[in-house]
Amino acid sequence: MTPETARTIAVDVNGVSYEREVEARKLLIHFLRDDLDLTGSHVGCDTGNCGACSVLLDGVLLKSCMLLAVQADGTSIRTVEGLGSDGELDALQQAFADHHALQCGYCTPGMLMSASWLLERNPRPSEEEIRRAIQGNICRCTGYVNIVRAVQAASGQEVSE
Amino acid sequence: MLLREVEYARPASVGDAVRLLAERDGARALAGGQTLVNVMKARAASPDVVVDLNGLEELKGIELGPDGTLEIGAMTTYTEIVESAEARARPILGEVCAQIADVQVRNRGTIGGNVCSNDPTNHLPPLVVALGGTMTIRGTGGERTVPAEEFFLGVYMTAAGPGELLTTVTIPAGKADGFASLPIGRDGTCIVNVAASLDGGAPRVVVGCVDAVPVLVRPESAEDDAVRGAVRAAGLQPPDDVHAPAEYRRHLAEVLAVRAVRAAKERAS
Numbered sequence: 001m002t003p004e005t006a007r008t009i010a011v012d013v014n015g016v017s018y019e020r021e022v023e024a025r026k027l028l029i030h031f032l033r034d035d036l037d038l039t040g041s042h043v044g045c046d047t048g049n050c051g052a053c054s055v056l057l058d059g060v061l062l063k064s065c066m067l068l069a070v071q072a073d074g075t076s077i078r079t080v081e082g083l084g085s086d087g088e089l090d091a092l093q094q095a096f097a098d099h100h101a102l103q104c105g106y107c108t109p110g111m112l113m114s115a116s117w118l119l120e121r122n123p124r125p126s127e128e129e130i131r132r133a134i135q136g137n138i139c140r141c142t143g144y145v146n147i148v149r150a151v152q153a154a155s156g157q158e159v160s161e
Numbered sequence: 162m163l164l165r166e167v168e169y170a171r172p173a174s175v176g177d178a179v180r181l182l183a184e185r186d187g188a189r190a191l192a193g194g195q196t197l198v199n200v201m202k203a204r205a206a207s208p209d210v211v212v213d214l215n216g217l218e219e220l221k222g223i224e225l226g227p228d229g230t231l232e233i234g235a236m237t238t239y240t241e242i243v244e245s246a247e248a249r250a251r252p253i254l255g256e257v258c259a260q261i262a263d264v265q266v267r268n269r270g271t272i273g274g275n276v277c278s279n280d281p282t283n284h285l286p287p288l289v290v291a292l293g294g295t296m297t298i299r300g301t302g303g304e305r306t307v308p309a310e311e312f313f314l315g316v317y318m319t320a321a322g323p324g325e326l327l328t329t330v331t332i333p334a335g336k337a338d339g340f341a342s343l344p345i346g347r348d349g350t351c352i353v354n355v356a357a358s359l360d361g362g363a364p365r366v367v368v369g370c371v372d373a374v375p376v377l378v379r380p381e382s383a384e385d386d387a388v389r390g391a392v393r394a395a396g397l398q399p400p401d402d403v404h405a406p407a408e409y410r411r412h413l414a415e416v417l418a419v420r421a422v423r424a425a426k427e428r429a430s
């Protein structure tokens with residue numbers, strides 16, 4: 001295919017189909033936030049280090065500041081807005097609230113996506129597995145302990161003291 | 162971050178990709194993007210055209226030959242290597258890939274991108290040299306193979322030149338391998354890393370993070386003293402930076418080389 005500076009892409013985000021023209025230089029995170037007004041996913045670092053922009057693309061967890069929006073053509077994307085339904089929190093989100101797993105909340109959307117990806121693949125993760133699963137997500141507030149507890153609780157496990 | 166204006170192409174075949182890369186001076190292959198997209202944000206490089214290799218099935222996947230040789234497509238991700246049953250034929254591959262960065266980076270980053278970017282702190286350049294890998298490179302003129310130890314030419318420079326693609330990394334059969342590193346965090350970027358293999362004669366000990374390219378050292382034996390002495394005799398001139406002074410890196414190179422060889426010996430028996 002011939003190189004183009006802009007293309008029309010079709011994506012499914014949280015079950016809604018969108019068709020939009022995007023510039024090739026636009027990152028997926030900006031497409032989600034600025035073009036689709038899905039501002040749940042955050043930009044923390046813009047260097048692939050913090051994970052605040054994490055989303056699932058065709059079921060695969062990635063950092064949406066490290067992908068061009070044009071690369072997402074034809075894919076199905078899940079963002080934090082796609083968790084829960086009808087204004088109700090899902091079990092993981094509720095566990096975050098119950099266990100004080102967020103303070104400022106900036107990292108939370110990415111943290112929730114990483115934890116969802118983990119629980120889909122490993123319904124009863126150990127503490128070590130939880131910690132490794134959220135390694136790509138930086139939280140400057142909680143010290144991670146309550147996040148680990150929330151994921152343990154959401155997976156029906158005893159919460160470590 | 163707004164990138165500089167760029168053209169995007171998603172070729173349908175490796176042939177088309179190579180043609181595009183050769184036609185346009187400012188064209189760059191886009192693999193996992195876990196280095197290139199950052200480079201474009203920082204405008205350290207601003208390609209005119211990015212040639213997206215995602216979607217080229219020819220470049221994906223791992224094949225295990227009857228003699229135990231592994232053919233790994235350049236676009237195979239770290240996660241795919243970690244989870245591949247075939248790749249377990251040489252277990253060190255999955256073990257090292259599991260230590261790279263974090264889940265998100267491992268889901269996107271590719272073996273081809275890791276070696277082609279040849280960031281001196283990357284995990285895979287020393288590993289493929291230690292394992293005696295062979296790199297298959299395709300250009301418009303055809304295909305050639307280069308031994309891994311001749312592939313790395315300088316920081317961010319490899320034998321896969323402009324207009325060329327790395328298509329396959331071939332890893333021979335073996336099992337007596339070890340890897341030891343001092344990462345900055347629990348996993349991820351290393352201050353020094355060392356890969357070692359005892360398959361195929363004298364030990365191959367390869368030190369990463371200490372020079373522009375992985376440094377191959379051939380101690381006479383796998384005894385601790387021989388390994389330590391050979392690394393010392395290599396006269397490494399590692400960088401001094403916020404993570405460690407050069408002197409400490411030199412010390413680490415010796416210690417980690419001994420550990421990597423010990424791990425390889427355990428596997429051999």
Ligand SMILES: Cc1cc2nc3c(=O)[nH]c(=O)nc-3n(C[C@H](O)[C@H](O)[C@H](O)COP(=O)(O)OP(=O)(O)OC[C@H]3O[C@@H](n4cnc5c(N)ncnc54)[C@H](O)[C@@H]3O)c2cc1C
Pocket residue numbers: 047048049189190191192193194195196197198235236260261262263266269270271272273274275277278280282283284285321325326327328348349350351
């Ligand atoms: C937060 C973070 C942490 C990281 N930590 C680590 C770590 O601990 N260890 C580690 O090893 N790496 C680490 N990396 C780097 C990461 O592994 C990159 O994935 C890797 O360096 C590049 O692979 P890629 O597939 O993403 O390639 P890209 O970024 O797409 O490409 C890199 C370069 O290689 C060229 N290229 C790619 N594929 C080919 C090919 N088949 N033929 C020819 N040229 C090609 C591209 O043109 C580009 O110049 C980290 C990255 C991030 C963002």
Ligand code: FES
Pocket residue numbers: 042043044045046047048049050051052053054063064065066
């Ligand atoms: S904004 Fe994407 S990783 Fe920080």
Ligand code: FES
Pocket residue numbers: 101102103104105106107108138139140141142
């Ligand atoms: S809650 Fe503030 S960064 Fe995590």
